[in-house]
Amino acid sequence: MATETADDVLSVHDLKSYFFSREGTLRAIDGLSFNLKAGKVLGIAGESGCGKSVTAQSILRILPRHGKTVSGQVLLTRDGKVTDLLALGEESSEIRRIRGKEIAMIFQEPMTSFSPVHTIGDQIIETIRLHRGLSKAQARASAIEILESVGMPHPSRTIDEYPFNLSGGMRQRAMIAMALSCNPRVLIADEPTTAVDVTIQAQVLELIRQMQAQLGMAVIMITHDLGVIAELADHVLIMYLGRGVEFGSVEQIFHNPKHPYTRGLLASIPKLQKGHTLVEPIKGAVPNPYDAPAGCPFHPRCPQFMQGTCEVTMPQVVEVEPGHWVACHLYGGEDQR
Amino acid sequence: MSLQTTLRKINDFPADLIQRRRDKRRKRLIDEKGKQLLVASQWQLIRWKFARHKLAMASLFLLGIMYLAAIFAEFVSPYDPRSFREQYAMAPPQRIRFFDPHEGRFHLRPFVYSITRQLDPDTWQVTFEEDRTEKQFIRFFVRGSQYRLMNIPFLEGNLRLFGVEEGIISLLGNDTRGRDLFSRIVHGSRISLTVGLLGIAISFFVGVLIGGLSGYFGGLLDVIIQRVIEAIKAIPTIPLWMALSVALPIHWPLTRVYFFIVLILSIIGWTGVARVVRGKFLSLRTEDFVTAAELDGASTGRLIFRYMLPSFYSYVIARLTLEVPAMILGETALSFLGLGLQAPAISWGVMLKDAQHIRVLANAPWMLLPGLFVFIAILAFNFVGDGLRDAADPYSNI
């Protein structure tokens, strides 16, 4: 989806990541493509379970053991040099130099994302020393500085706190500090506001926006809350059952949505009230990912379902206006697969 | 590419199968209605989950056979477990054969060779020789010596599951007095396999009672009970059991000793149950359905037995199953030391006591075989307990 341009830092091509278990194969990501432009914010949205987190984990190659990225490309551009992350070994030193340094990630659960028996300082300093080759004392000073810049109160004291002694908001700040500690080119934020209080949510988003502007990094903002996307993103990718169904600029997606799924998502948030939870978004539920429907994966729930086409063939991705891509039979294009 | 195709081949079929099975389950669950059936479906869930645990299922089956054999011990065993046959003392286990190399032909009916006792005139060593010319075919449902099934007067008979017409059949060998080890092991299982069950039954009632009191009333009573539990848990089990079992008067009849041994073994078991029950009660007291029943004016007893207990007793039973091995072990150890049940009684521990001297072990190692049965029983209960716990754990998914 979307054409490649010179200013892409990250481009993902036909990514497929599956989970293998006794119950069968779960195609969590099944042919996903998108680009991320340097210094811009890409929002990825979709109902829970559509594969957003797995996308992030596939990019960093940190899927759990029973998960495998079976095909695709993840191209990272650094100073004109392009590296395919999927071509690197999962445990190779190249990918380990990229993780945390070039691409950093913020996770959803600030409580369980820190080891409970180490101080947050310990865990931040570890990252800094790993990638920046500083001495212990220098790394500690740097960690305090970063904690300060993310607005952590009393950083020189909180650095020695254990995670369970911090509030949810403070933990998420520490998480952001850890992610930003090595000045990454790309920041992936996987639902950074889902697990914190409503009052903290705005602060966390504001912090990410600030830091993005300050450090000039590209951000992938993953969320199931379109309000967050509207506020923060430059571009938007809408995902459904492990595929991208629509991609475009934030104006295109919000003012001229094409895909029935996107329209459904937008319709389900009355007037984009912030912090509003979705009320019965779209009829039906996300199907069992073990056996995704044939044809268009959205067809069992689609109000514009076309008998004889939609359940038979997979819609091809077409560019409906410059930079605006949709995968739906309503907009022509057929016979992919 | 090839990886993908292989994986697809492996995975696609079972996924479909599992989906279909799931749908069936869901339908069954939906079909049932009413509160009473809600409990039933909880048990059904446990059954399904348990059935998936193959090792547990196999163990349950094995235990079933062992208990059946224990019930019909007189019928299953070819000989009276107490009859001395000095001429066959320390006879080794016989090999069961179908093929006679002597004749060079197969028999459909299994047989053993006759054995005769030989005395080495120099060393005074007793050995048993197989007489290759004399086959003894194993007959099923034969008439053997007279018995009374479980000592019930009107259940007299002499039908035995198997036997031979002449000489002896010794599947597992004979002991130092010529008693048939197989018959003794089968009879011994009556004691060895029931102490655990009776023990957890007692532990269950005592544990639920005391744990319930502790959790339901709380306060000082709770504090005292918790201290007592802690103290009991701190005492090493075997020494405590040993010390208590010597207090049993020697002249007591066997059944009374048996019952008290079970009581002694349960002294530790109930504490675990009490802890669980207390914890559950503490958390359940605040649950909606209990509050609702309370508001409805349900009595304390009714509240406990009708509403609170059913919500977790599957879990308690699963936990208790894991206590059975320790009790089997306890009985065996006590009898082995001569502190529990004594000689005319037959249990696996009593039998092992006969095997504790190195001279006996060296000449008749098969006398350790009761230990193998202890081992099997302990393992089987462990597996069943594991399976039950996984199945009854409300947090594990289907």
Next chain:
Amino acid sequence: MLDFLMRRMLLMIPTLFIVSGISFFVIQAPPGDFVTAHVQRLEDRGQIVDREAIEAMRARYGLDQPAHVQYVRWIRSMFRGDLGMSFDWGAPVSRVIARRIPNSLIISLFSFLFVYAVAIPIGMLSATRQYSVADYFFTFVAFVGLGIPNFLFALVMLWVVYSMTGQVLIGLFSAEYVDAAWSWARFMDMLRHVWIPAIIVGTAGTAKIVRVMRASLLDELQKPYVMVARAKGLSRSHVNYKYPFRIAINPVVSTIGWTLPSLITGEMLVSLVLGLPTLAPIFLRALQMQDMYLAGGIVFVLTLLTLLGTLISDILLGWIDPRIRFSSM
């Protein structure tokens, strides 16, 4: 931490009282008292019994008084380190116990080391290579270890060693050191013998700890912080070593509390089978002879040891796990 320690110690006091009560119950449980048993034995041997001496003895031990008075007496003297007299040995109980307890402790200590030194690495291996051949193999071995009672294991070993070498695997010392006083050479000699009983005693415990370690590590390995640490750029082995292993150890440390009593129990049975000069044979004899002050004293001392073990494991746990340390403040 200090606070935590204090609270922990205070909690032990009522426990100790209850334990002493149970131990005293053990002493009182057999019908009659030990003087009766003593007289019985003398008479059996055909000796003339001096009635007056007997009554004097009863009075001395307060046996003519009600049980609760005797209990208070017993407790009182216990504070002076006096656990009563052993009839059978004609010596104070404390001295009889003190003579044998080092051997018991050494076996238990060695099997304790064996249990954890073996179980932790195996548990780690099984969890990080879940469903591998090694995992299945060790799981199988662990189940065998779990199923075999250690006195039976001792019997089997006795037989195996005898039938292979003709040696009887009995005792803790070579012949020349059995009655010798403690010396470096005697200690070394014991080290040569102690490992067999230590392993036999430790097997069942090892099997249990392997399962605890495996389950707890499997649990930790799928926690989000593992993925976070990998996302930072740490290698998998570094992550495992620094985070999940470190945290999965905590439940294992808390098993020390129940491992100790089970090791002591196991040590007793194995000592009886292998004829080791520990507390076990004395205890059994005391029970058979109705030398109940000695028997009750041994129960009490063993319990004291377990309580001490639990205390140590709690302290260790508080030390390595900040969550516990802080929660008690």
